[in-house]
Amino acid sequence: MDQPRRPASPASEAAGDYSIRKEEFRAFQDLIHRESGIFLADHKLALLGGRLHARLRALGMTSYGEYFKAVQKDEAERIEMLDRISTNETHFFREPHQFEFLKTRVLPRWVEDAQAGRRPRSIRVWSAACSTGEEPYSIAMLLLDQLPASEGWSIEILGTDISTRVLQKAKDALWRIEKAEEIPTPYLKAFMLEGTGPEKGKMKAGPEIRSLVSFSRMNLNSRPYPVPGGFDIIFCRNVLIYFNTATKAGVVEELLAHLAPSGLLLLGHAESLHGLTEQARSVGPTIYAPLQSTYFSGQRLPRLR
Incomplete structure (x- = not known):
């Protein structure tokens, strides 16, 4: 593993052969x-070779074995490596x-309860794999539209991710203008700004939702999580699919521990809690509530058709 080798030729790079050896791959895999909890199948x-190859070249290294030694010793380089291998779509x-579901089934109930004095006019949401920010800002638009500050509502949204690179993009809150097509027109007009001058062709989240x-940065594989619990909603979508069963179960247990008794955990379309925990139940497709919660019962919240 430690023998230096010449970098792959341009021709082999174009063909997708990055000359990472199997024993080197095993070391990185482990x-x-x-x-991170991410398991890279064989x-x-x-x-893996393709995503790390440019970093080797930037550091002037000639083998993946040499780079592996570097990431073992240097925490900053380990973070850089995880940035490069994580998927951020x-x-x-x-x-x-x-x-x-939130707009029509959940938020009206919370408004009703707040008016009756059964809950405070405050909402805490966690986007546990926020990537470049589209998810937490989508949540912000929905909540600000339905629970306006003028009616006394306080909204707090936390976005976390293992990748420092995507977190910086999320903080910048700047995207290409084509992304506007994904946003409902009323929200687009109310909460997004169109770039001009050097930012022409881009859009930026407005100050209301940015605030x-x-x-x-947070690694879902490092438990316990360093955030206070009691979240009303936790989004953890399209993350569990990259973990093995044991890691999934550990992450789910920790997420549920950070959920308010009347809260909801939302997963990705290809994910399920089946076989991972008995401490939550489905209240809608890929939407889960704590098992003991009576807040989202069949009588109070009809099933989705």
């Missing part, structure tokens, strides 16, 4: 799993049925 060997208002969201 390290990445320990650090067929991801070329993918996201969209505004992704999984639209979940936003519709609701804070960002922090």
